[in-house]
Amino acid sequence: MPAIVERRAQLYVAERATLASPEFPRLADRLPPLIGTLAAHGVAPAGAPFFRYRVLHPGMRFIVEAGVPVDGGFAPEAPAFADELPAGRYVLETYVGAPAGLAAATASVLEWGAAEGVEWDRREGPDGEEWGCRLEVLRSNPLEVPDPAQWVTDLLFRVAGS
Template structure:
């Protein structure tokens, strides 16, 4: 049975602080960055902070023909009473930019996201949206392109039951 697809939405988001790590990876080495989410959650807990939302991957640069991506793994943080969280080592503190984002939700295995991403990009083209993206030498440089992981893999190990949100910033 084919699952019903939601229609993409356009949502206005404020600036959102987070801690993250960055890496240059290939399509088969995502774990080098993504697997550090748990480490960052623990790092925050050690400092008395809890995540303020779903962890995410932020795509900065994508060059599929050369199989090279610059990706961040991030964990949102609230602004604590003592001020913002400071980075340490290769964990840095930053903020996702405020603005309008095209959003789409996906229920299922992350391997199925490619089709959902293609559909969102196509929908944006049909709506006449301009993405926050520049292209140089075959590489897409995104202002803010996110995959947010709403399912805790410790609570739901079956990846076919995971929920992922896409948020692509609009110019």
């Protein structure tokens, strides 16, 4: 069952893409080089990598970021950029399984929120549904946990008014 948690603001470095679900590996494949760039500059990740969904376009297209939390400032070279995840109250649900099940897990969280009267930090924009902060935090390293059925992903959705 989802829980509401408080999160502090978190700096991060990321790359952004507009893509459809089948194209998602193109962005996911940017995480290892991004982590490598940080390491080459002596910057250790300050947490697990994540995907941040910025805009959900009609027709299952997304503006999404592949990000890595960092402590302190780091100015990456384009196409990477630095930003900050906002502090606030978030709904947290932990999903265990292959990425193919994330859409259903997300739908369950959104349905739970609707039943509980949760107002999400989102609005309708000119290009689709814009989220203040909606994350998939990748808790499992595929090199250490090769079976996707055992991967752990935290789903985090910022609550309005946080």
